[in-house]
Amino acid sequence: MTKKTIEIIDIKVLKGPSMWTYSPVLEAWVDIGDLEDYPSNTIPGFTDRLVSWLPSLIEHRCSYGEHGGFVKRLEEGTWPAHILEHVTLELQNLAGMPGGFGKARETNKRGVYKVIVRAWHEEITKTALYHARDLVMAAIENQQFDVPAAIKEIEDLVDSLYLGPSTGCIVDAARERKIPATRLSEGNLVQLGYGNQQRRIWTAETELTSAIAEGISRDKDLTKSLLASCGVPVPEGRMVESPADAWEAAQDIGLPVVVKPYDGNHARGVFTNLSSQIEIEKSFEDALNEGSGVMVERFIPGNEHRLLVVGKKVVAAAKGESAWAKGDGLRSIRQLIEEEINTDPRRGDAEILPLSPVVFDKKLELELARQKLTLDSVPEKDQDVLVQGSGNMAFEVTHLVHPDVAAQAALAARVIGLDIAGIDLVAEDISRPLEEQGGAIVEVNAGPGLIMHLKPAVGEPQPVGAAIVEHLFPNQANGRIPVVGVAGSRGKTMVAQLVSHLLQLTGMKVGLACSKGAFFNQRLQTSGNCANWTSANRLLLNRQVEAAVIENDNHTILNEGLAYDRCSVGIVTNLDPEDTAPECSITEPEQIYNVMRTQVDVVLPTGTAILNADDEAVVKMAELSDGEVILFSRYGLNDATKNHLKNGGRALFTENNQIVLAQGPERQVLIDLANIPLLQSSSKTNTLENVLAAVGAAWALNSPKDIIIAGLQTFN
Known part of the structure; x- marks a missing residue:
């Protein structure tokens, strides 16, 4: 081989849905050189070395869709780009990241591939990719490779860069509810939802968490005073x-x-x-x-407990566990702690671990002194020594909490003013009222840790993330605003501007990102081409925006991805087979179709795809929509619209120089073409289909007919 290497020549991060998948991905362009002539089955010992280093690759099903599918591909022969995809995903998985989407595709240049992998965090995935490249090359060249060191480096990045477990569980619960989540900082500040429907969280604090209440909770004396004044038992x-x-x-x-x-x-x-x-x-x-x-x-004698209050009710409870060292007559207490207790895999300083290590501090010295012992004492065989009396909420006891105890905890949170609170209380038996056993609430904490409820040392995890999401988005709210995405080869900007105008007339505050700029309620915010991910994302972060209209061309979809995960309305104006992107290795009509279909793929089940019935390729996208489909035609009824109406669908078309709205057998004239100034003033041949596309979007969003007519008559 004259060029026996894998060279990563370019990396782009697609931050939203793309032609590959719904999720953010890293797309690496990889040149495998002469390895193009050497699939895995031609390299002696390669598969055995790779699988011995990463035995969990056996879990990758690959194209066979079965356990061991990827290893089977290795044995039959596959190429380094495909192998790089799987190894990158597996390194991320071994470092604690979830599994994810992966794909490898040839470009139009020999030996150059696109390797696409799920990117939970850009820096983490890039690091995993480079380690994967080095690992695959080591396996090819029969060289040594330190797999644990590579995984450790990725793990360290996960710990420092990825969402903490408390925030992560809330985000995961939101995504289960199909609520979009956007990370706003390198920390744990996350936006759930879009525009004016959004909510923000920071670990277990929300935008509903009062700063005054948080300040009160830090002042333990004031907290006790307020609780006592409301009849809550306190020491x-x-x-x-x-x-x-x-x-x-x-x-x-x-x-x-x-x-x-x-x-x-x-x-x-x-x-x-x-x-x-x-x-x-x-x-x-x-x-x-x-x-x-x-x-x-x-x-207060008894066991320590932590009750998690969300909204106005207790959603989880944990009981504390003391740590004891059992003597063997040989080792000192220090050795027993180091070798027996702190080696428990459940213990550690990492936030994801439910038990903290026993720390050699003054508290430990005091505890041992009470027992007339020191760290250097050697307890007798089977002698129990208390080394940690508090600090570990190990036992999940939600099912045992007495209703009166839950009511007292919820009252404590309300008295302090916290929407989410960790209530620390001491009681002999959590299944009995506090008063009858002399129990008391000792602390109220803002921003409580959730790990004890997510990964209890003993017992079943509790769905605390889901409880917080329900608190923020009650009654199945999804945090979404109407988002209209406009794609196609021609006419996108005019369609986006007209849709924005029509929606604003309904009284909504509308954000628009298109090639003419970024607008809020028709006021120009940013000039220049704003049909890109950054400008669209700004709209979705804006708490004033009640509806967003976003233009997307094929270059945006290919190089950045969509700024939204799903949309209420997805418009495809047309598809020009000459509208290629050679720099992205998109040169064939089928490839262009796969790019443009992204806009239809993300239509919500409750949403609508607006498709040009005069364009055969665009009509074909109707089968991809999870939601309703509205077809439009500038040439009256054609075969596509006839069949669509026959099946009870909606369509709009021109007939007798009028725009007609139709559903099934019903017909309704909307407006004469002569009464639309835009059609009279524009010399562009596709202006009429642009008007129809915009009307279809407004119709899909249930805009009143008279508002649509007024919008068409006043749009400039």
Whole structure:
């Protein structure tokens, strides 16, 4: 081989639906050089090496649609671009990302392929692609490759760049409900929905979460005061100014007590069940290091619980678990913690793990001192040593929560003013009312972590993401506004402008992105060609926009993807077989069709495709629409519209110099062509079909007929 290499010559990220799939993908152009002459079955030992490094490739079904399908392709012979696709996806999967779409296609240049893979995050997928290229080349050349190191690097990127588990579960639940999700930052700020129907989340906080309520929740003394005034059981206690004051407060309250920072979190600096002056005074200093003030409270005997309140009800509950080291007569407590407890795969600092590691801190030293032990003590065989009394919500107990307890927790959230809250309470038995067992609510937390409910150490996960989405979008709302997408070879801009005009006359605030600029309610916002992903996306982020009209040409679809996941109306004006994109290796009519059909593929089941009945290729797209189809024809009834009407469909066409709206056997004249100024002033041959396409869109969106007529008469 004279050029035994895989060269990645270009990468583009398609951020929305494209000719490949509905989801964002990375499209890499790859030159395999002389490897074009060496499929996998001609390279000695290649398949065995690849599968030994990535045994989970056996799960890839590939074109055979069966377990082991891809490995079968390797054995029969397939090319490096196809292999690169599968290896990239598998590396992402092994690093904790979901599986996804993949495809490899030849271009019009020998040895150059397009490799398309699902891109959950651009940087993560690019890194996986380059590692996959190096791995495949190592397998071809029979060289060593450090697979664990590659996966670790991708894992680190996932941890730092991808959505956290709390945000991720909400986004996943939204997508299950077909609610669009748009990430607004490199952090966890996400928009759900479009335009004026959107809601925003940041982990487990929403735009409905009051900043005042969040501030109150951080002030534990104020929180307790407000809760107590509303009859919610809380432990007695007060703020203290010094170690001596802490001991005095403890004596007033009654031993034992809890010493904790009044504005801390994650149980840091919280010391429980303290009875001696030395313990209490020493704990004051340690608690102060974790916050800006210290509280002393009555110690409530029982188990710690975390109840998640969403809206006005408890949707999940978890019970805490203490950590114990069991002596073997040989190892110290330090060794037992390091070798037995902290090696539990459920424990760790990662946000996705349900249990935290046992930390060697002052709290641990205090706990051991109570048992007359130190970290270097060697407990006797089978001796149980308490090493962590709190901090792990391990047991899923939602099904055990007593209705009175749930009501108290929901009341606590409302008193503070939080729409989503983590309620910490202590009780011997969560299935009994708090009052009868002396239980109490000890904290109310804004932005609670959800991992304990998503991945409990013991018990079934709870659908907390779905509960939050239902809170934001009740009664099956989907967060969508009418989105009209306009594609085709000619006339797109005029159609988009006319549709925008017609919709605005109905009273909606309309955003328009087209080749003439970006507009809001007919006011120019950005000049120049705005028929692109960036301009369209800005419309969908705008909280004032009640309807969006977006022009898409084949270059936008090929190089950026659509800015929306689905649309209410998808218009295809026409399809010119000469409207090619050679730079994208799109040169054949069938390829152009596959690009343009993207606009119809994304029509919602409740939406409508508006298609040119005078264009045979466009009419063929009707079978691709998940929603209704309205055909339009400038030449009156033709075979396509006749058949469509015969089947009960809708169509509009010209007859006797009038625009006629038809459904099944019904006919209704809309307007005389002579009364449409645009038709009289325009010299373009396709102006009439543009008018029909725009009328079809307004009709599909149930615009009143008189409004459509007025719009046609006033459009300039």
